[in-house]
Amino acid sequence: MFDTLIAGLLRGNVYALGAVGISLVFGVMNVVNFAQFSFFGLGAMLAWFFVAELGLSFWIALPLVLVICGALGLLINITVVRPLAKFLPLAAMLSTYAVSQILDNVSQITFTAEFRVFPKVLPTSNFHIGNMRFGTSDVVMLAITGVVMGVMAVFLKYGRTGQAIRATAQDQEAALQMGIPVGRIQHVAFVIASALGGLAGVFIALYVGIANPTSGLNVGMTAFVAATLGGLGSLGGAVVGGFVLGILEAFGIHFFGDTAREIIIFFILIVVLIVRPGGLMGKVPLLSTEPLTGTFLGKGRPLKIPRWVWPVAFVVGGVVIPLVANNYVLTTGTQVLIYAVIAAGFTVTAGQAAVLALGQAGPIAIGAYTSALLTLYLPVSFWLAVPLAGLSAAIVASILASPIWGVKGHYISIATLGIGTVIVAIIRLVEPQGIYGITMPKWGDTLLATPVAYYLIDFGVLVLTLVVMWRIRHSHLGKVISSVGSDEIAALASGVRARDYKALAFAISAFFSGVGGSLLAHQYTYIDPTIFTMLMSLLVVTIVIMGGVSLPYGAVIGSIILIGAMELLRFTPELRIVVYGLVLILVVRFRPGGILVRNS
C-alpha cells in the first residue's frame, strides 16, 4: 500500500512540474501549450545524451538540460506562439501542437526512435521502511521538486517579475497599462515552463529508467489533465492536480492494471469538470463569453466559389481520376476521400457549434470496430454495415459525451479529448489484438476489392456527406447550431437550448466519423487500437481548420493537402511530420480562418 503511495507521489511529482508549466503559460497567454509535451521527451533524451553518450556527470547534465529547454522555449515563443497569440489564442494553441510535432520528430531524427536505457545515476532501492523500499533517487527527486515549488511560490509572491506574472495572468490589458512589459513577462513564463518541462522529463527518465523521444506525449497528456484538474491558470491547482492524479493513477494501476491507466485519468478529469467546471481551484465566471468563440471564428468570409467549380470537381473527382490514375494514386485518393468524409461531418461541431472536439478518433474507432464485427460475425453486408457503423458511433459517443455539454471554453475540448481517449482505451482493454480479415465490399457476387472500386464507393459516400452537410448548413437548424457556437448566452435568451444543439452537432459529426471509420476498416481489412490515436484526432481537427473550420467543402481541400500531398513525403516519415507542422503554422499565420476564407 505504501509502495503504491510512494509510486503515486513520484509520478505526481512529475505531473505537478509539467502541470505548473502548462498552467503558467495558460495564465499569462491564454494558450494551451502542447509544445510543453515535447519538453518531457526532449528533457529525457538530452539528459540521456549528456550522461550516457558524453559521460558528463548527472549534476552537470541537469542544469544543461534546463538551460537548453528554456532557451528553446524562448525561441518558440518569439517565433511562433507570441505572434499568433496576440490575435488568435486558438491558432496559437494549434501552432504549439505543430511545434511539438516538429520537436518530437527532430528529436527522433537526431536520437532515433529507440528506447534507451537511462543510466542509474543514483541508487534506487537503498532505503526501506518496514518492507517498503525506495532510493536516494526518489528522495532527491521529491526534494528538488519541493525546492523548485518553494522557490516558485516565493518568486511569484514577492519577486517583482513574479508579481508581474501574476498581474499579467489576471488582466493582460491592465498589466500593460501599468507599465508591465507583458511581452517580456510572457517570455519569462515560457522559459520557466519549458525548463520545468525539461526537468520533469529528466525525472521520468530517472524514475522509469528508460528514455525515448516520443515518450513526452503520454506524460504531457497526463500533466495537461493535471493542470486542467487543478484549474487552468492556477499554479497551486496545478501542484494539487499533479499529486492527486499521480496518487489516484498509482492506486488505479495497482487495482486495475496498467491498461486502465488512461481510462482512470480521463474518468477523473471528466467527473471533476462536470462537478467543478473550472477545475478544483479555478474559477469560472458566472456570465462569460466563450473564450474560443469570436476569437477564432467570425473573422473572415468564405471565398465565393463560382458555380462551375462544383460540376467540374464532380467530374474530375468521380470520372477523370478513376479513369486515368494508377493504383497508387487511387489508394491515396481513397484515404483523402475517407478523411474528407470524417472532416466534412466534423465541421458542424468544430465550426458551427464551435466545439473544438479533440477526440474524433473515438467515434472513428467505434465505426471501424462495429463495421468489422458486424460483417465478420453476422450476416450483414458492407452496404448496411456502413450506416450502422455511423449510427453506433453517434449513439455511443453521444451517450458518453452527454454529461459534458455544460462545460465551457477550452475545457470542453479537453473533455472531448478525454472521451475519445477513453473509447479507444476501452476497445484496447476488450479487444487488444486487433481484427484481421475484415470482409471486402461485394456487389451481388462481384468482389469490389480493386483500388478503383474502393475509390468510387468512397467518392459516392463523400458526395452524399457533402449534400447532407450542405442541407444542414442552410436550414433553420444549421443557423440555430451556428448561433450556439457564436454566443451561447444570447442563443439561450432566444429560446435555443444550447446544450442540446451542441450534443446534436456532436452526434452528427460522430455519425460521419463512424462512417469514415467503417470505410477505413474495410479498406485496410485489418484494424487494431494503435490506429486510432490522438494524432488521428488532431489530424481531423487540422484538416477542418486548414480548409475553413465551418465549411464542409473546405474539409475536402484540407484533406487533399494534409492527406494527399503529405503522402508524397511517405518515404520519409519523420520529415513528413515536420513539413506537416510547418504547413499548419503557415496556414494559421497567413490564413487564420482557413484557406477558403478571406481574412477581414
Next chain:
Amino acid sequence: MSGQLLEVVNLERHFEGLKAVDGISFIVAPSEVVSIIGPNGSGKTTTLNLVTGTIPANGGTISLDGLRIDHGDTARIAEHGVARTFQNGRVFATLSVADNIEVGIHSTLRASRPFRSLSHLFLLRWISLLGELFVAIVGTPGSRRERVQIDATVQEEIRRFETRLGPRRDDPAYSLSYANRRRTEIARALALKPQLLVLDEPTAGMNQSETVEVLEQLLELKAEGQAILLVEHKLDLVMKVSDRIIVMDGGRIIAEGPPEVVRRDPAVIEAYLGHRRVPGGKDTA
C-alpha cells in the same frame, strides 16, 4: 394576482457577500412600459438577468401570466415569451443580420420542429432533435411552407429598421457598427413575438440622433401594445417612454411610480445626484 403580465415577489440574488438584488417586488401589466433606473451597481441588470433566467435567483418568485418562470431555464423562459437584449449587444457574430433574426423565430416554429413539445424532456428531447435534423436534411411540405413564413417575418423585422439594417441584410453581424448590432439584437428579440420585451440599455454607446431613433422605435412598439421592461441611463428617454418607473439603489427599490412623480422624489434625487456638498466636509457624491 391575475391580470398582471410579469409579477416579481421578494426576488433575491447575492454574489458572495454582496446583495445585488435584495428582496424586490414589482409588476409589469400587459402593454405596459416599465423602466428600471438607478445608479451603477444598484442591481438593475442583475434584475433583468434574473427575470430572463440568465442567472439563477437565490430567493423569491417570478411569474409570467400566472406561470412561474423562476426555474432558471433561460430557453424555456424565452419560449414562454420573454425576449431580451444585452447591455453590450450580443449578436451572433458569424451569422448574417437576417439569420440572426431567424434564430429569434426559433421558439415559435412548428413544422421545422415537429416534436418540439418533447424538447425539454430528458431523453425524449432526442426525438425532438432528430425530428429537426430530419426536416433540415429531407424537408416536409409543412417545413417548406414555414420557410416562406420565416423569410416574411425576418423581412418584417428588418423593415422596422429599414434604412439601417435593410442594406446590411446579408452581411455577417461582426461587420456591423455598434448601433446596428443593437438594432439587430432588438429585431431578433421582436422576432420571438414576445409577451414581454426586456431591454438592457438599448442606447448605451449611441449618440444623440441614434438615441432619438431608438426612442421613436420604442414609442412605436408602445403604440403597438408591446409590454417592455427597460433598463436605461438616459433619463429623458425613460421619462418619455415609460408608463411607470422603478428606482433601484443598493439592490432595493427606493421609489416607484409614473415619471412625473419619480422625477420629484427626494430619495431619487439623492440616489442620482448625491448629497449636497457640505463646506469643509467630505464630498459624498
